Amino acid sequence: MEPILEVESLSMDFGGLRALNRLDLKINEGEIVALIGPNGSGKTTFFNCITGIYNPTEGNVLISPPGKKRERINGLKPNQVTEKGMARTFQNIRLFPNMTVLENVMIGRHCRISSGVIGSILRSKATVGEEKKAVEDSYGVLEKFGLSGYVNDFAKNLPYGAQRRLEIARAMATEPFLILLDEPAAGMNPQETKDLVQLITRIRDIEGISILLIEHDMRLVMSLSDLIYVMDYGKKIAEGTPDEIRRNPVVIKAYLGEEAHAET
Amino acid sequence: MIKLEELKKSFLVSVWFMFLTFPIMVIRVNPIEKVVEWRWKNILIVGAGSFFFSFLWRYLLLRRETGRKKMEAGEIEKIPLSRRILTEPKMYIPALVCIAVFASVFPFVFSIYQINIMVTAIIYVVLGLGLNIVVGLAGLLDLGYVAFYAVGAYSYGLLNYHFNLGFWAVLPIGALLGVVFGILLGFPVLRLRGDYLAIVTLGFGEIIRLILENWNEFSFGPSGIANIPRPSFFGHQFSLHAATVYIYFLMIALTLLTIFVVNRLQNSRIGRAWIALREDEVACQAMGIDKTKTKLTAFALGATWAGMIGVIFAAKTTFINPASFTFLESAMILSIVVMGGMGSIIGVIIGALVLILLPEYLRAFSDYRMLLFGAILVIMMVFRPQGLISNVRRTYKFEGR
Numbered sequence: 001m002e003p004i005l006e007v008e009s010l011s012m013d014f015g016g017l018r019a020l021n022r023l024d025l026k027i028n029e030g031e032i033v034a035l036i037g038p039n040g041s042g043k044t045t046f047f048n049c050i051t052g053i054y055n056p057t058e059g060n061v062l063i064s065p066p067g068k069k070r071e072r073i074n075g076l077k078p079n080q081v082t083e084k085g086m087a088r089t090f091q092n093i094r095l096f097p098n099m100t101v102l103e104n105v106m107i108g109r110h111c112r113i114s115s116g117v118i119g120s121i122l123r124s125k126a127t128v129g130e131e132k133k134a135v136e137d138s139y140g141v142l143e144k145f146g147l148s149g150y151v152n153d154f155a156k157n158l159p160y161g162a163q164r165r166l167e168i169a170r171a172m173a174t175e176p177f178l179i180l181l182d183e184p185a186a187g188m189n190p191q192e193t194k195d196l197v198q199l200i201t202r203i204r205d206i207e208g209i210s211i212l213l214i215e216h217d218m219r220l221v222m223s224l225s226d227l228i229y230v231m232d233y234g235k236k237i238a239e240g241t242p243d244e245i246r247r248n249p250v251v252i253k254a255y256l257g258e259e260a261h262a263e264t
Numbered sequence: 265m266i267k268l269e270e271l272k273k274s275f276l277v278s279v280w281f282m283f284l285t286f287p288i289m290v291i292r293v294n295p296i297e298k299v300v301e302w303r304w305k306n307i308l309i310v311g312a313g314s315f316f317f318s319f320l321w322r323y324l325l326l327r328r329e330t331g332r333k334k335m336e337a338g339e340i341e342k343i344p345l346s347r348r349i350l351t352e353p354k355m356y357i358p359a360l361v362c363i364a365v366f367a368s369v370f371p372f373v374f375s376i377y378q379i380n381i382m383v384t385a386i387i388y389v390v391l392g393l394g395l396n397i398v399v400g401l402a403g404l405l406d407l408g409y410v411a412f413y414a415v416g417a418y419s420y421g422l423l424n425y426h427f428n429l430g431f432w433a434v435l436p437i438g439a440l441l442g443v444v445f446g447i448l449l450g451f452p453v454l455r456l457r458g459d460y461l462a463i464v465t466l467g468f469g470e471i472i473r474l475i476l477e478n479w480n481e482f483s484f485g486p487s488g489i490a491n492i493p494r495p496s497f498f499g500h501q502f503s504l505h506a507a508t509v510y511i512y513f514l515m516i517a518l519t520l521l522t523i524f525v526v527n528r529l530q531n532s533r534i535g536r537a538w539i540a541l542r543e544d545e546v547a548c549q550a551m552g553i554d555k556t557k558t559k560l561t562a563f564a565l566g567a568t569w570a571g572m573i574g575v576i577f578a579a580k581t582t583f584i585n586p587a588s589f590t591f592l593e594s595a596m597i598l599s600i601v602v603m604g605g606m607g608s609i610i611g612v613i614i615g616a617l618v619l620i621l622l623p624e625y626l627r628a629f630s631d632y633r634m635l636l637f638g639a640i641l642v643i644m645m646v647f648r649p650q651g652l653i654s655n656v657r658r659t660y661k662f663e664g665r
Contacts, residue, residue, distance in 0.1 A: 051550060082552035090550075096543035099536070100657050107540045111552030113533055117561060120532030121525050131533070139662055152659040174552050 002064045003028050004210055005050075005086075005178055010059035010074075012042075012049050012234075019045045021234045022059070027178065029066060032204055032211045034221045036245075037231035038254060043214045044091060046231070047182055051088050052078040065177045083111045087171035088180040091214075093163050097156035101147060101166060104155050105138040108173025138173060145169040145199070161192040165199065172203070179203065181213040185220050193220060200224060222246070230254065270322050278315035282307050328647060367516055371509040379508050383580060385620040386515040387573055392600040392612040393522045394569030399598065400607035400655075401530060402562035403542025405462040407594050408449070408469025412442045412567040414476060414589035416574020421489035421584050422482075431495035435575050442571020443564045450563035454556055457545065469594055477586040488585025495579050511580050518576070522569060523609055529565070530607070531658050538562055539607070603644055605651025614652055 003026040012020040019042050027033050035043050049056040056074050064070035065085045073081055082088075087108075096104050113134050119127040142148045145165050150158055155166060164184060171179055184200070185193045197220055203209050215221050221228060222242040230238040230245060232254040238245060245251055289310055292301040371379050391413065398406045416438035423429040423437065453464050476483045483489075494507040495514065502510055529535045537558045540548040549555050578584050596619065604615025623633055644652075 053546070053550070077554075078546075078549040079552045079554050082550060087552075088550055090547065094544050094547035094550075096540050096547065098543055098657075099539055100659070102660055103536055103539075103657060107536055107548070107551050107553065110533060110537055110540075115533050117529070117534055117565070120534055121528050123528060127532070134533075135660060139660075148662075151662065152657075154657075170551060 001028065002070060004064055004066065005212070006060075006062045006064075007050060008060040008062070010046070010049060010061065011057050012045055012054060013057045019234050020049065020056070023231070023234075023236050025229055025236075027210055027212055029177075029210055030204065030208065031226045032200065032213070032224050034225040034228045035212065035214050035231065036216070036218075036221055036228060037237075041231045042234040043231055044182060045234075047088060047180055047214065049074070050081075051086060051180065052076050052081040063178075079111065082174050082176075085175065085177040086180065087174045087176035087178075089164075089167045089171055089182055089184060091182040091186065093167055095155040095163060095167055095170070097154065099155060100152050101142065101150045101155055101158065102135070102138055102152065104166060104170050105141050105173045106134055108141075108170045109134045109138055112175055141169050141173050145172075161188060161195075164188065164192075164196070168199070168203075172207070172209075176209060178210045178212065181211065181215075183214055183216065185215060185217045193217060196220070197224060270319065270326070274315050274319040274322060277318040278311045281314035282311045285310050324647065371512045376505055376508055379512050381621065381624050383508070383512050383515055385617055386512075386519055387577060387580075388597065388600060388620045389613050389616040390515070390519055390522050390569055390573050391597050392604065392616045393519075393526055393609065394566050394573070395597050396601050396607065396609070396612050397526065397529070397538070397569075398562050398566035399601050400605075400612070401535060401542065402538040402559065404453075404559065404562060405458065406465045406563075406566070407462050407591070407598065408465040408467070408472075409566070409570060409597055410589045410591070410593040411449075411469040411472035412445055412570035413574045413577065413593070414472055414586070415441050415445050415567075416571035417578040417584045417588070418476060418483060418489075418574075419571070420575040420578040421492050424492055425489060431493065431575070431579050435572060438571040438575035439568045440571070442567040442569070442574075445571075446564040446567030447560055449567075450560045454559055466591065466594075469589075469591060473586050473589050476589070483586075486585060486587070488583060488587075489578075490583045492578050492582045492584065494582060495576075508580075511576065514576065518572070523613075526609055530609075534558070534561060599641065603641065603651055605653045605655060607655035608651065608653045611651050611653035611655070618652075 005025070005027040007023060007025040009022040009024060010020055011018065011022055023042075023046060025033075025035075035046065037043055045054065048054045050061050050073075052073070052075075059074070060072055061074040062070055062072050063084060063086065071084075073084060073086075076084070096107065099107070113130050115124075115127040115130055139148065139151065142151060145168065147162060147166055147169060150162065150166075155163065158166060168179070168181065168184065181200070185196055188196060200211060200213070201224070204211055213221075213224075225242055228238075228240060228242060228245045229236055230248075230251050237254055238248045238251050240248065286307065289306040290303050292303060293299075294301060370382065374382075391409070395406065395409045398404050398409070419438045419441050420431070420434045423434050429437075449465065449468050453461055456464055477486055479485070494502065495510060496502075497510065501507075530539075537548070537553045540551070540553060541555065541558050541562075545555065548558075577588075581588075600615045600619050601612055602615075603619065604613070605611025623637070626633055626636065629636065
């Protein structure tokens with residue numbers, strides 16, 4: 001079976017700085033893959049490259065969504081990438097603060113519905129039906145994420161953990177086959193992190209969506225991931241299962257530095 | 265709650281003011297009689313006045329602070345009166361009926377002068393609602409909005425002069441030209457936001473005005489176009505008074521249409537996309553919204569209203585020249601939107617009526633008009649930065665769950 005996301009020797013230059021250096025990565029359907037590495041190693045740049053926010057200098061990003069043809073997606077705009085079925089969240093929460101929780105999720109539905117200006121003004125039958133369905137669907141997503149109590153609240157008034165969940169819910173509303181989470185557990189307390197682990201597992205097991213995540217919380221990464229990629233200075237320095245990564249001397253060196261001798 | 269501390273601060277302010285204004289308020293040199301007059305009475309007035317205003321200011325700020333703290337603590341769940349009027353049918357239906365009756369009898373009760381002022385105010389209501397799409401909903405700060413207004417006005421003036429086209433024929437053409445120019449402006453500024461966008465749109469507004477002013481062969485330059493016919497009614501031409509009343513009702517109808525359209529748009533797929541664009545451009549794109557298309561529709565739809573109103577403006581004044589389309593107009597329309605409340609239809613309507621009618625009826629204080637205007641804007645920004653009436657998002661109920 002073909003991997004649903006395949007990245008081939010992806011490079012990204014900012015002027016003279018090579019932020020990503022010939023990176024390869026593969027995700028198979030139903031996998032949870034983690035991308036780890038010290039700060040500034042290029043993880044978020046990698047996310048931005050494959051979601052179309054940056055246009056990579058070299059390399060290929062190929063997707064083969066379940067039931068669809070394999071295609072190359074680098075050079076597409078972010079909204080086109082989302083339309084193809086890759087949705088993401090952000091490292092620092094980027095909700096729409098002055099919109100209600102439901103509207104935030106409905107924005108996620110935007111690319112799956114199609115009413116235009118004229119239809120909205122005349123409120124044609126098709127538009128009304130579509131709008132009603134979008135509301136229903138969005139509410140359904142909120143229910144799944146335990147956010148149905150907040151439906152009409154402004155997103156900015158939600159507690160931190162709920163905002164993180166809402167961001168994932170919004171991404172889920174775009175009907176992705178792969179969801180990219182950029183440090184989903186940042187700033188969460190242990191209980192919230194535990195809930196998040198459950199949530200991510202549920203997304204994979206019940207919704208059947210593959211997940212690529214960036215995370216610093218090693219306990220979360222080790223317990224969740226099927227496969228871990230380790231980056232340092234824009235390069236991939238290791239890949240493997242959690243057990244392999246834990247024992248990999250190169251990884252330990254990257255995290256703890258040259259001189260340190262990690263206990264073996 | 266009046267603390268000694270506050271009194272002391274206000275006292276210091278008044279002392280400082282007395283010191284500052286001492287040379288101009290107290291000393292007066294009389295060069296003819298070569299004496300210095302000491303007007304000690306003035307300093308008392310300055311002192312008392314500055315003490316009073318400083319204290320009032322402090323008191324209001326304090327009150328706002330405590331109010332906010334209580335709100336945050338959840339002690340009071342107070343719904344402001346304005347919100348209640350808007351949401352409770354028991355309150356807004358009588359209000360609507362009153363407004364409707366007032367609006368329909370207005371031109372038969374008041375003089376032509378009053379009707380003209382009202383028409384001007386309603387013109388700004390619609391302009392404000394149009395700009396509200398661009399600034400209030402999509403969050404694109406457009407300082408050149410008046411350019412589209414000029415496009416509409418000149419399309420009527422010129423098409424009528426050269427081809428003898430009537431008002432009703434030009435009205436849709438004006439709207440269409442508005443759309444074209446909106447997109448024309450939209451394309452180069454797609455990548456810009458915030459201050460940069462404001463500067464480019466400001467430049468665009470000036471370009472249009474300067475072209476109209478300097479391209480004599482095309483637009484008759486600063487002398488403008490005169491004798492533009494007033495709108496007709498199925499070929500029937502009205503007298504001056506009847507035509508004014510006619511334009512008044514035309515404007516009322518157009519306002520209703522605008523409210524209807526904007527109201528439907530802002531709770532639709534495209535309206536949500538505009539608001540998302542305003543809130544966070546990166547996230548909005550990452551959620552699958554086509555930024556290009558969304559921005560262009562906002563510019564185009566905003567410009568449509570300006571184009572249409574431009575045609576009506578030309579028909580109302582029967583004379584247009586570039587002096588009617590200066591940056592000051594854009595600034596005025598923007599103030600209406602900001603003061604009324606960004607994204608709020610009612611807010612923009614009230615904002616337009618206040619900002620246009622107030623100066624008219626304050627003619628008695630014409631010397632201090634700008635001073636008052638400035639003071640009102642500053643006070644608004646401190647006490648109600650969200651505008652007179654802040655926008656309320658639609659709420660949904662899910663029953664049986």
